[in-house]
Amino acid sequence: MPERWDVIVAGGGTAGLAAARSASKEGGKVLLLELRAHLGPPAHSGSLVSSDAGILVKRAVAQRLREIKLHAPHRELTVDYDRGMIVDLGRIDEILAAEVAENGGEIWLNAPVKSLLMEDGVVRGVHIEAGGWSENIRGEVVVDATGARGDMSCLFLSEVLRKGWKREFLAFYNEYLMVNASDEKSAEVFFDSYLAPGGHAWVYPLTKGLAVSGICGLRIHPDAALDEFLGRREIKRLTRAVPIAASRGQLPLEGPLSQTCGDGILAAGGAAGQIYPLSGQGLQYSLRCGEIVGRVAVDAITEGDVSKERLSEYDRVWRSEFGRDFEIGKVIYSSLSVSRDQKMDALAAVLDGRPGLQRAFVDLFLGFNLASSARTLLKDEEISKIFGGEVIKLFNRR
Template sequence: MDYEVVVVGAGPAGCLAAKYAAKNGAKTLIIEEHASIGSPVQCAGLLSTNAIRECEIAPDSKFHPIDGAFVYAPDGRRICISGGEVKAYVVDRRYIDRTLALNAIRSGADILMRTRAVDMKIHKHRRILYVTIEGEPDTIEADVVIGADGVQSRVARSAGIGRPETVLSGAQIETIYDFDDARFVEIFPGSCAPGFFAWAIPYQGSARIGLAVRSGHAWDHLQRLLSRHRVVSQKRGAGITDLVIGAIPIGVPRRTASDGVLITGDAAGQVKPTSGGGIYPGAVCAKIAGTVAAHAVMDGDTSAERLSEYDKRWRAVIGRELVIGKKINEWMAHLDDYRINRLIEVLDDDELLDMITRYGDMDHPSVVLRRLLMNRKSMGAFLKMVLAR
């Protein structure tokens, strides 16, 4: 088999990269190791309105609208961040992934299921992908390979491209939960989820309750959250209808392009470090990857230098936000419960909550951070909080 662009992985990033490679004139193939698109699901399905737009999918009546969030301090105090309008949707990831795959096919990409990339080599300026198709060894030649093969990216490893700096471990169940308002997600920072946070996300009468942690086993922490957390243990119902275990990369590698290879999505650590959300940044970057790959093929130059245009372009659009998000994530990861209680206490102020509501943006946290840092009241309170005890 011979293609101009081969995309490894039919997740959201892979399907969007393939759509844009095909749309820009490249003969494109997606390979996916699983037998069906979108499963197993490793996602809470919370997508900002920006993310839905970037995925080029129209909101569906089955999407569950979200207007805001309740953030609970470890001591039980909670603040409400609400925009009074739909900020995000909770979706069925299988539906999203399958729609994106169909859109890629409609744009001209081919797709091969049960096809796993196992290795990759360069031969006469072309990439040779060693694959198994339904278990049988085979090869596929390509001018450019786009690795959209998730956090454990084999393509990134084969191409000698760096890996995400940190990988969080995540776990989530689906169950019944007594939401005060089913248009609000609930967020629980603190020692219940060391280094990150826990969440309860409403979806059509049930809840996705999960967490991610920097160290230790997410599943152990989740069991403790469900049985002992002062809020979650009281609001959850009995029974579990679904279980998700997965990894969340934090921190992008120094380069995401090499000779004949680009990496995108989770494979490139293109995930918001403040929330673990990967669909929005992955979509933004994957579309650039597909476009640059196709143009490079048309120009007959798929060298690392030519493909580094991808690296420059995605960093110009979203790189700064990911760097600032990582700094926020690292700062939050070092706060103990006492300081998180003080932080929520500081933020529980009409003026500051109004500012967060007005400028808060799930995908661009730097906007509200800048406002808070410029505000004398919040800066004074933050300093007091940091110096406390």
């Protein structure tokens, strides 16, 4: 075991594994530390991603969608939609972990990072603690990929920036993995401010007989909200289904941090707030940001300069690739948060019988083809009115 690692990655989710893969591929000595006893989600878990996703994501497809059912509070729409697929998150993590190992990277499980080792404001490594065991581990660069879900997440935010997520944008979620669901090739999304204020609920098909159903919203108790949602909605495909696993946590919807690196440290994925506010999508951003982080970290180490200034190359690259996505997502999210139920009903009414606009709305909600879907929608006068002045301004600006 090296006495000093090049790159220490805290967190073995998608962002951390992508960072470890990229840094180890670039020749860095990489150690990934995961707090739990396993990588990946606790059981199978499905993520809805664009069918344009890269090859890695395509290797983990669980279900290709044919349609998406949108449930506004008092109206429903079934949208013919083949641009989305449900991927098995655990499978993606397995593929990434195998590549980390192949490149010579090390993965330690049951290794919770308790704090960062700081010297004169520079991050020099991490302190891990589990049971009676504790250790300081030193490295040239630390990558915070601890996500945003739990109490031990977000080391960069809490210890370097000395902040927390803004409460008004902090959603809470619970998601069940369910067995004995009937098979359908559609995903369902529910907007209902009573059960999911500022958020939504969903049902996604996974592989045969499996489905995931979840809810996220502001100021909710997610466990009670999910049970109430399932009880009230009586979703047909879940009539005989039962949950066999649950995962809960928090999901910041405020958009990315204004700064994602410091001296000796970079943050990627949920820990950097790289989550699309409108729907909470983040898998693609985590993968890509992890990849950039790994490369920038190893280049900086090779040049002997791991200062914040040098590492800010990462910040520039990811913002130029998709910083605008988060900006658009946040403005639309804020606009639709006011009188949300009325707006979702009004949108469903305008979209009724207009398949092109329906697909553009689903794209916009999921963050796919964002700029073009928003422009398509804004050409319609009624939709422009529903979205409001701030959204229109955003598109008139450039």
